Amino acid sequence: MKKNNKTTIKPNSSLNNKTGSWRTSRPEVDYNKCIGCSLCAKLCPEGCIAMIKTKQGLKPKFDYNYCKGCSLCANQCPVKAIIMKSEYNNNSHEKNKKTK
Numbered sequence: 001m002k003k004n005n006k007t008t009i010k011p012n013s014s015l016n017n018k019t020g021s022w023r024t025s026r027p028e029v030d031y032n033k034c035i036g037c038s039l040c041a042k043l044c045p046e047g048c049i050a051m052i053k054t055k056q057g058l059k060p061k062f063d064y065n066y067c068k069g070c071s072l073c074a075n076q077c078p079v080k081a082i083i084m085k086s087e088y089n090n091n092s093h094e095k096n097k098k099t100k
């Protein structure tokens with residue numbers, strides 16, 4: 001009998017699964033507080049933080065297509081440079097288009 005397991009994800013297909021659509025809050029970084037330690041980029045389970053060169057030194061940049069809003073980066077940042085901001089308006093369940 002042929003199996004029809006639709007929950008199985010094919011190998012090497014993670015880039016097709018944009019986990020950012022799950023997110024209810026997104027991380028935002030204050031470059032003035034960030035010391036460029038790269039810890040957030042190393043810990044992110046989605047691998048969606050890239051360290052980029054800026055005028056202020058090495059700083060994280062988030063790929064919101066894949067960030068699922070787990071808060072790990074914000075919780076582990078040693079200088080609390082990352083805050084989680086809601087994706088929703090205060091009185092609405094509609095996604096906040098300004099932060100998308």
Ligand code: SF4
Pocket residue numbers: 029033034035036037038039040041059060076077078079080081082
């Ligand atoms: S963990 Fe915090 S201080 Fe380190 S690079 Fe990330 S945002 Fe900057």
Ligand code: SF4
Pocket residue numbers: 027043044045046047048049062066067068069070071072073074
């Ligand atoms: S919130 Fe989670 S998934 Fe998003 S960048 Fe931070 S650690 Fe990665």
